[in-house]
Amino acid sequence: MPTPASRAAVHVLTGSYTPDTGGEGTGLATLRLDPSTGGLSYDDEVPPLPVSGASFLAAHPTLDVVYSTNETDPGAVSAVSRRHDGVLAPLGSPADSGGTNPCHLTVHPDGNWLLTAHYGSEKAPGSVAVHRLDTDGSLLEPADLVVHDGSGPVIGRQEGSHAHQILVDPAGRFVLATDLGADAVFTYRLDPRAGTLERTAVNRLRAGSGPRHLAFAPDGERVFSADELSSTLTCHRYDAATGTLTAVATVPATTALDVVNQPGGIVASPCGRYVWLTNRGADTVAAFDVSGAIPEPVGETPSGGGRPRGLAYAAGHLLVANQHSGTVVALRVLDDGRLQASGPGVSVSSVVCALVL
Incomplete structure (x- = not known):
């Protein structure tokens, strides 16, 4: 973990809030990720496409x-x-x-x-x-x-x-x-x-937790929830025969205690051992080892901008969409699940999500 990445560029589509939806973005924009360096750049051959409130x-x-x-x-x-x-x-x-x-x-x-x-x-x-x-x-x-x-x-x-x-x-x-x-x-x-x-x-689920997004482990037997209102990560057992969840353990989403924090995007690693989530408020991406019954924090890395929201995995990196700073950055995934600042990011106004194509 992670598996070796190809050196071929990875194409990424971003979505942003547009002026008619309270943002300053253009809608859809196409980026390229260089897996060898973690550098991001605009794909100049693909013009942005106006899509309202993407x-x-x-x-x-x-x-x-x-x-x-x-x-x-x-x-x-x-x-x-x-x-x-x-x-x-x-x-x-x-x-x-x-x-x-x-x-x-x-x-x-x-x-x-x-x-x-x-x-x-x-x-x-x-x-x-x-x-x-x-x-x-x-x-x-x-x-x-x-x-x-x-x-x-x-x-x-x-x-x-x-x-x-x-x-x-x-x-x-x-x-x-x-x-x-x-x-x-x-x-x-x-x-x-x-x-x-x-x-x-x-x-x-727990009263006041405010579940925002789920991420399934690759085995399909566990599902993790980013709990926006309680600023927590919860591991649930998933019964594939009935579609029901049973909470197993809940841990804080961030170690920052002096900010109001709201988890946003959540991603499980392809190998199933790690889960990462964005922290809006702490402005970090937190990494957890979920190989045991209770998620164990293994690191918390600055998101490279303000109000990190969307999160996507691509070629050994996590792509972070920082809404308030209008930046997309790539964080390299290390062998122990921790994250490391990688190549230069790019400016994408009011960006909130990223999709690996």
């Missing part, structure tokens, strides 16, 4: 198509095609996402469905939606919308539900949706023909 990105499993949230009220989702030379182009018009402030999306492994999580607003609860995809990856009609319920004890953040992530478990059997407002992870089955969601379980 706060999260997901790739189609078999097509050169990427999907972006348009984190607006009402919300939308966009499909973007990538030509053979990497140039980006809209694939049809943005589609109504069915809810408010979509903040996360994923494509089902069968390539037929786009799943979207809506954070919601003061007036609209969080929800999850399904869109059918055409054979070329373009967005077709909505197939389902499920509104979440629930609340939590944190005033100002948990008066109602706020779906924050939607993902498919490693076996492809269940769809999981974290809800920061309800302190819950909702489990669904997706009907592969109709595209409808059937709720099969509600996993209640």
Whole structure:
């Protein structure tokens, strides 16, 4: 750990908030990572593509198509095609996402469905939606919308539900949706023909924890939650037969005690031994050894900017999207899971996510 990286450049797509969504970014921009040095640079051959409120990105499993949230009220989702030379182009018009402030999306492994999580607003609860995809990856009609319920004890953040992530478990059997407002992870089955969601379980997590994102270990037997409101990391056992979670251990997300901290992105290592998460407030990326029952902190590294949010693994590096400083940096992963500042980063205004292509 890590496995030897190819010296070929790695292409990375970033998403940022645009002026109409409170940011200063252009939407989508393409970068190159040099795995040998950790240096990042703009891909000058691929111009940025304006996409409103591109706060999260997901790739189609078999097509050169990427999907972006348009984190607006009402919300939308966009499909973007990538030509053979990497140039980006809209694939049809943005589609109504069915809810408010979509903040996360994923494509089902069968390539037929786009799943979207809506954070919601003061007036609209969080929800999850399904869109059918055409054979070329373009967005077709909505197939389902499920509104979440629930609340939590944190005033100002948990008066109602706020779906924050939607993902498919490693076996492809269940769809999981974290809800920061309800302190819950909702489990669904997706009907592969109709595209409808059937709720099969509600996993209640610690009150006030505010689960934001999950990351599965490669074995599919454990899943880790970045708990935004309690500034913690929780390890859960995952029952692949029922789609249910059982909390095993919770540890602090950062050693910094003098700041208000909110974990953001979370990634599990390909080998399954380490988990990393961003700390917004401490402005660090924390590394944990999760080979035992209790996650053990092994290091905490400056994120290279302010308010680190998105996190992605690529060729022995972690790519960190620092929202407030508008920078993307690469941190080299060492053999013991710790991180080390690597090559020069790049400026990407209001950047919040990165997708390795």
